[in-house]
Amino acid sequence: MKARVLSGVQPSGQLHLGNYLGALKNWAEIQSNYESIFCIVDLHAITVYQDPKELAEKIRETAALFIAAGIDPQESSIVVQSSVSGHAELAWMLTCVTPLGWLNRMTQYKAKAEKQETVGAGLLQYPVLMAADILVYQAKIVPVGEDQSQHLELARDIAQRFNSMYGDTFVMPETRLPAVGARIMGLDDPTTKMSKSVSGTNHAIALLDEPSIVRKKIARATTDSQPAVDPENMGPGVANLFTIAHACDPFITKNSVAGMRYGDFKKLVAEAVVSRLEPIQRKYREITADRGYIDSVLLEGQRRVLPIAENTIRNAKRAMGLYVANR
Numbered sequence: 001m002k003a004r005v006l007s008g009v010q011p012s013g014q015l016h017l018g019n020y021l022g023a024l025k026n027w028a029e030i031q032s033n034y035e036s037i038f039c040i041v042d043l044h045a046i047t048v049y050q051d052p053k054e055l056a057e058k059i060r061e062t063a064a065l066f067i068a069a070g071i072d073p074q075e076s077s078i079v080v081q082s083s084v085s086g087h088a089e090l091a092w093m094l095t096c097v098t099p100l101g102w103l104n105r106m107t108q109y110k111a112k113a114e115k116q117e118t119v120g121a122g123l124l125q126y127p128v129l130m131a132a133d134i135l136v137y138q139a140k141i142v143p144v145g146e147d148q149s150q151h152l153e154l155a156r157d158i159a160q161r162f163n164s165m166y167g168d169t170f171v172m173p174e175t176r177l178p179a180v181g182a183r184i185m186g187l188d189d190p191t192t193k194m195s196k197s198v199s200g201t202n203h204a205i206a207l208l209d210e211p212s213i214v215r216k217k218i219a220r221a222t223t224d225s226q227p228a229v230d231p232e233n234m235g236p237g238v239a240n241l242f243t244i245a246h247a248c249d250p251f252i253t254k255n256s257v258a259g260m261r262y263g264d265f266k267k268l269v270a271e272a273v274v275s276r277l278e279p280i281q282r283k284y285r286e287i288t289a290d291r292g293y294i295d296s297v298l299l300e301g302q303r304r305v306l307p308i309a310e311n312t313i314r315n316a317k318r319a320m321g322l323y324v325a326n327r
């Protein structure tokens with residue numbers, strides 16, 4: 001039997017190159033070796049305010065981008081998190097075994113809370129819901145970018161605590177980071193992670209950015225005061241551009257860029273990104289031409305995974321002594 005893989009993306013804005021190189025590309029590469037479930041985690045997105053109309057559109061757009069980036073809906077299940085109630089149900093059970101101090105330590109919570117006028121309880125709760133996403137499917141492998149490593153450790157701690165309090169119920173999940181591209185930084189500030197929720201026109205490259213926009217953004221990317229690429233001594237901006245180029249085209253290596261003037265180097269990076277995005281954008285246009293297609297994929301994904309989630313919920317309820325009807 002194939003081991004199960006679970007991962008997700010929030011439909012909270014435009015998917016960017018960090019999401020692709022840190023997550024989607026990796027998913028597409030490993031999907032045939034596992035039983036894969038890829039989620040559009042809309043319940044996570046609402047931990048900060050989302051415009052309802054936009055969120056509804058983004059959920060479908062995100063699903064279409066999964067497929068355009070190489071996720072095969074025949075092979076993998078593409079699921080909207082809120083369409084399987086087991087995520088939220090298990091999250092509550094796990095909340096009750098999670099010490100508050102564990103959540104207060106999460107760096108992403110601290111960073112996001114700083115930006116909110118009023119911090120919703122859901123923001124603190126976010127990593128418990130993420131643990132539930134993984135554990136409800138008994139997933140063994142969780143391919144994510146580096147920013148999620150701390151949340152994954154917490155998911156393991158929560159699983160362990162539940163298992164030791166109530167008996168073995170959950171499979172222990174493992175983090176799987178990509179070899180290259182685990183942490184793509186913002187073009188405007190190479191010390192912060194490229195992120196959907198950071199504003200600014202030159203922060204992120206969206207997967208649906210036109211080639212002219214990609215070229216413009218990379219031309220403006222922050223570098224440093226050196227004239228040319230020194231592979232042994234790259235500043236953070238140049239190192240980030242190199243990582244992007246190498247992840248998009250493995251033939252671009254430190255040797256091949258050594259001594260290049262920054263202007264030429266940026267052109268090379270831009271062309272590598274444009275070539276990578278072009279087939280994704282073409283496929284995206286094809287898929288979205290048929291409005292009903294995405295809904296049919298999401299319905300099929302839900303149908304496939306529901307029995308797995310229901311089985312885990314039954315087991316977790318029995319373990320805790322909650323009511324389960326005798327049938």
Ligand code: AQP
Pocket residue numbers: 007008009010011012018019020021022023108143144145146147148181182183184185193194195196197198
């Ligand atoms: N910059 C990144 N580099 C590599 N991987 C990344 N991921 C996200 N950013 C990078 C990975 O993409 C998957 C989905 O993550 P997400 O939906 O949380 O994406 P986001 O862009 O981080 O979204 P937000 O809404 O802007 O969240 P915050 O503000 O929390 O960063 C994950 O596997 C993630 O690791």
